[in-house]
Amino acid sequence: MSWPQASRLLNAGDMGGRPLTIITTANQPVSLLNYRVITAAVAGEKKFLLPSYGQYSLGLAIPEGKNCFGFSVEYGGSSLLSQTLVHLAYARSLGEKLGLALQFNYQSLSLPGIYGKASAIYARLGGAIQLTQQLKMAFHITDPFKNLAVKNGETIHSGDYSAGFGYQPSEKMYAGLLVKKQELQDPQVIVDLLYDPVSSLRVNGQLDLTNGSAGIGLHWKQKNIQFGLMVAIHPQLGISPVSILQFQSMKNKLP
Amino acid sequence: MRKIILLVSAMILRVEVFAQEIPVNLQQQLEDQAERSAERLEDDAWLQQMETFSRHKLNINRADADDLRRLGILNELQLRSFLSYRKLLGEFISLYELQAVPGWDAALLRKLFPFLTVTTVISNREQLFSRLRKGDHQLLLRSSMDLKRSKGFIPDSAGRAYSGSPQHLFFRLRYQYNDLLQWGISGEKDAGEPFFKKSNRLGFDHYSFHFFLRKMGVIRSLALGDFTVNMGQGLIQWQSMAFKRSADVMNCKRQSEIIRPYNSSGEFYFNRGAAVTLNRRKWSLTGFASFRKLDANRYPDSLSGGYFVNSFQTSGYHRTDTENENRKALQQFFYGGNLTYENGAWRSGVNAVAYLFSLPFKRSGDAYDRFAIEGKTWSNFSMDMAYTWKNLHWFAEMAMDARLNRALLSGCLISLDRKADLSVLWRNISAGYQTINGNAFTESGFPTNEKGIYLGLTFRPRTDWRIDVYADVYSFPWLRYRVNAPSYGRDLLIQVVYTPDKLTEIYGRSRFRQKQMNRGDGNYYSTLSVPQQNFRLHISRKISNDITIRQRMEYVHYDKKGSDAQQGFLFFVDLLYRPSLKPLNLSCRWQYFESTGYDAAVYAYENDVLYSFSIPGLSGKGKRYYVLAGYELDRKTSCWFRLAATVYEGVDHIGDSNDRIMGNKRLDYHFQLRFLF
Numbered sequence: 001m002s003w004p005q006a007s008r009l010l011n012a013g014d015m016g017g018r019p020l021t022i023i024t025t026a027n028q029p030v031s032l033l034n035y036r037v038i039t040a041a042v043a044g045e046k047k048f049l050l051p052s053y054g055q056y057s058l059g060l061a062i063p064e065g066k067n068c069f070g071f072s073v074e075y076g077g078s079s080l081l082s083q084t085l086v087h088l089a090y091a092r093s094l095g096e097k098l099g100l101a102l103q104f105n106y107q108s109l110s111l112p113g114i115y116g117k118a119s120a121i122y123a124r125l126g127g128a129i130q131l132t133q134q135l136k137m138a139f140h141i142t143d144p145f146k147n148l149a150v151k152n153g154e155t156i157h158s159g160d161y162s163a164g165f166g167y168q169p170s171e172k173m174y175a176g177l178l179v180k181k182q183e184l185q186d187p188q189v190i191v192d193l194l195y196d197p198v199s200s201l202r203v204n205g206q207l208d209l210t211n212g213s214a215g216i217g218l219h220w221k222q223k224n225i226q227f228g229l230m231v232a233i234h235p236q237l238g239i240s241p242v243s244i245l246q247f248q249s250m251k252n253k254l255p
Numbered sequence: 256m257r258k259i260i261l262l263v264s265a266m267i268l269r270v271e272v273f274a275q276e277i278p279v280n281l282q283q284q285l286e287d288q289a290e291r292s293a294e295r296l297e298d299d300a301w302l303q304q305m306e307t308f309s310r311h312k313l314n315i316n317r318a319d320a321d322d323l324r325r326l327g328i329l330n331e332l333q334l335r336s337f338l339s340y341r342k343l344l345g346e347f348i349s350l351y352e353l354q355a356v357p358g359w360d361a362a363l364l365r366k367l368f369p370f371l372t373v374t375t376v377i378s379n380r381e382q383l384f385s386r387l388r389k390g391d392h393q394l395l396l397r398s399s400m401d402l403k404r405s406k407g408f409i410p411d412s413a414g415r416a417y418s419g420s421p422q423h424l425f426f427r428l429r430y431q432y433n434d435l436l437q438w439g440i441s442g443e444k445d446a447g448e449p450f451f452k453k454s455n456r457l458g459f460d461h462y463s464f465h466f467f468l469r470k471m472g473v474i475r476s477l478a479l480g481d482f483t484v485n486m487g488q489g490l491i492q493w494q495s496m497a498f499k500r501s502a503d504v505m506n507c508k509r510q511s512e513i514i515r516p517y518n519s520s521g522e523f524y525f526n527r528g529a530a531v532t533l534n535r536r537k538w539s540l541t542g543f544a545s546f547r548k549l550d551a552n553r554y555p556d557s558l559s560g561g562y563f564v565n566s567f568q569t570s571g572y573h574r575t576d577t578e579n580e581n582r583k584a585l586q587q588f589f590y591g592g593n594l595t596y597e598n599g600a601w602r603s604g605v606n607a608v609a610y611l612f613s614l615p616f617k618r619s620g621d622a623y624d625r626f627a628i629e630g631k632t633w634s635n636f637s638m639d640m641a642y643t644w645k646n647l648h649w650f651a652e653m654a655m656d657a658r659l660n661r662a663l664l665s666g667c668l669i670s671l672d673r674k675a676d677l678s679v680l681w682r683n684i685s686a687g688y689q690t691i692n693g694n695a696f697t698e699s700g701f702p703t704n705e706k707g708i709y710l711g712l713t714f715r716p717r718t719d720w721r722i723d724v725y726a727d728v729y730s731f732p733w734l735r736y737r738v739n740a741p742s743y744g745r746d747l748l749i750q751v752v753y754t755p756d757k758l759t760e761i762y763g764r765s766r767f768r769q770k771q772m773n774r775g776d777g778n779y780y781s782t783l784s785v786p787q788q789n790f791r792l793h794i795s796r797k798i799s800n801d802i803t804i805r806q807r808m809e810y811v812h813y814d815k816k817g818s819d820a821q822q823g824f825l826f827f828v829d830l831l832y833r834p835s836l837k838p839l840n841l842s843c844r845w846q847y848f849e850s851t852g853y854d855a856a857v858y859a860y861e862n863d864v865l866y867s868f869s870i871p872g873l874s875g876k877g878k879r880y881y882v883l884a885g886y887e888l889d890r891k892t893s894c895w896f897r898l899a900a901t902v903y904e905g906v907d908h909i910g911d912s913n914d915r916i917m918g919n920k921r922l923d924y925h926f927q928l929r930f931l932f
Binding site: 097098127131132139145161179184186 | 755756759761792794796798799804806808810822824826828845847849876878880
């Protein structure tokens with residue numbers, strides 16, 4: 001059971017400790033460690049501009065000292081085909097060089113009349129390692145010890161394994177590389193770039209080297225509110241616009 | 256205070272010895288070796304050698320070229336550079352002075368430091384009596400077992416099953432005085448072989464004894480009992496561990512002493528008898544003779560009424576009636592010698608080996624087997640030479656077999672610049688050339704039927720970056736097993752290593768291989784080129800004094816055109832806990848693997864008990880875990896325990912034939928005890 005992914009825009013920056021928004025933590029819980037204040041965000045994506053193919057997300061990060069709790073919900077589709085995802089995550093910093101995260105996920109897929117409804121619970125473990133002052137790596141694995149999403153001997157959720165680097169040469173710039181492998185699928189290689197031309201504006205770009213899909217986004221920050229507009233282009237499937245609104249509990253720099 | 260420092264140093268040393276860590280480049284070479292050959296790597300002589308050097312470090316002011324070669328870390332250029340530097344500037348005062356040796360960089364020193372010292376002075380003139388008295392004894396006991404019984408242990412309808420228990424047992428008693436004298440006895444029983452019963456009434460299935468002496472007057476080395484013989488570049492004889500192409504691109508030259516002691520658990524690749532190397536000034540003379548009974552596939556000969564053999568059985572398994580029928584089926588008398596002249600930069604030698612067998616070899620009627628060895632005798636001769644001139648080291652071996660077929664291998668190691676080294680190796684081995692124990696730097700397992708050129712380049716643009724590249728292009732003028740036409744292939748690799756500090760190493764590599772093989776569509780008279788691509792990303796980071804994390808991701812794509820392409824994927828995370836002042840060390844791994852076919856199987860080096868390692872080839876889909884714990888009970892007693900599990904998805908059995916295990920889990924343990932006295 002897996003939901004078709006049109007854009008990878010929401011993964012930007014996760015590997016290097018510079019997530020674009022709290023929504024991104026849905027797939028990379030270890031990036032929760034980058035949040036110092038309570039942060040909440042909502043996002044909407046119109047996949048390929050199809051009327052019945054929208055995706056809506058809500059994310060929340062609650063940091064407490066070296067710990068951070070994360071919660072997010074995603075709903076996508078329509079009455080004909082829909083998917084719901086709930087993520088509950090906990091991340092902890094173990095010194096300057098290492099951080100770990102554990103996430104529990106609930107996934108439900110509904111295709112009335114044909115497939116019916118199926119749901120799965122699975123876990124995800126993540127680790128972030130500071131390699132040098134500017135270079136960080138992170139990895140995530142699904143169901144490290146036992147495949148939780150198994151029903152009557154059949155796997156109902158295919159796991160994914162990702163690793164990547166984030167390189168931050170300055171406060172203004174970040175470049176990332178992510179390699180992601182979903183079970184029984186070809187691996188994906190994604191590169192992304194973040195750049196802050198001025199303190200209130202951030203630009204991000206992303207390219208999936210395996211299927212050629214690309215994306216670009218602009219994000220404005222005014223006090224503790226950040227608003228972003230992004231567009232993803234898939235060579236065969238077309239355009240997917242995304243909008244994100246993020247709120248941080250007090251004045252702070254972008255993570 | 257000094258006592259405390261000494262005590263701490265001693266404890267750190269003990270822990271290093273106790274938790275043997277093989278350098279990353281060696282792990283990569285072993286992985287490549289495992290990928291090439293399904294045979295188990297049982298020769299642990301080099302691991303013992305490393306452990307010996309970590310306990311009794313080499314004094315860099317006394318070590319000669321042979322001592323340094325035994326380390327297996329330096330290439331010939333680095334070695335010559337060191338010797339010239341020492342000759343020119345005299346003795347070293349500190350190990351850190353080694354940084355000034357031309358061609359030696361920080362990465363090399365990190366590999367060497369655990370094995371070198373400048374303080375201990377060991378006289379090579381110690382008498383035999385004191386060598387026999389002042390050394391250390393070591394007793395090693397090892398047991399391992401698959402916890403799930405395979406089909407071979409379950410009696411079939413005729414009541415046939417393996418004749419022994421499922422435990423693999425190994426013991427080794429070894430006495431060692433530095434690197435100057437050693438003797439030992441070892442015994443091994445594989446899983447399924449009987450113990451003190453049936454065909455093994457004397458207990459173990461395989462026993463080995465060796466006595467080895469170095470540097471005693473004119474005797475450079477003397478071996479009695481079991482030993483290995485390694486000559487030239489391996490065109491006629493090489494029995495010790497030797498690597499082929501790997502990311503260590505400068506390591507294309509074979510280098511070893513001619514005679515080496517043997518006390519590993521492997522039952523095939525060694526000799527039993529006596530060997531000696533005598534040394535007088537610039538000359539050294541080696542002679543050896545061995546008599547062994549070997550396992551071989553023996554068949555009745557309808558013409559002569561006797562028997563003939565067509566191949567050796569190298570596995571060492573004696574579990575079934577069939578395996579026992581071929582046990583010691585062939586008697587082999589092996590003898591030969593070497594004469595070497597060495598004058599500083601120049602070295603040359605002549606080598607000869609000859610075999611007498613009790614039964615004749617007979618080749619099969621297959622076309623690819625046309626040039627196989629036949630008859631009861633075999634011999635090979637060769638001449639090898641090497642010369643170092645400034646920053647260039649040249650080496651070559653020219654060989655001939657009993658039928659006068661020729662083989663030639665020649666190469667160069669060149670230090671182009673402080674930042675770049677180049678290696679070149681060319682070989683031209685005729686289709687008819689054959690050896691019994693050859694193992695040269697070739698694509699094939701044996702040096703035969705191959706022409707090719709290899710180029711390797713190491714480039715260090717900055718101290719923290721290294722780029723290794725190799726390209727090997729080769730052809731096989733005659734047919735090969737499952738290749739019914741002359742064929743060709745190529746192998747390309749690029750590896751980029753980033754070492755920002757001594758705690759972190761990151762490398763990414765891409766390898767492309769292409770070889771020809773028979774078409775799978777029933778057309779056996781034409782071949783197709785089959786490419787294989789590998790991509791790997793590996794990160795190792797020491798996050799504290801005690802803890803290291805490693806992570807690797809690898810993707811393999813194997814594409815046999817006209818048939819299904821195969822993909823392999825591997826992802827693992829390692830956690831190593833090695834506190835410097837505690838008698839405990841722990842390693843554990845979590846691994847996911849996914850491979851759609853045997854040709855895209857994935858391989859990764861795994862830590863194991865001391866003197867051992869594992870590199871399982873994994874195909875199918877599943878997860879693998881292992882935990883390895885080592886504990887030092889007191890200064891003289893250590894133990895190790897390793898538990899490994901592989902859980903496959905979507906299968907109801909694992910393995911084939913007698914190795915078949917019902918269910919989707921494979922679970923095995925290794926337990927080892929070591930006593931020093």
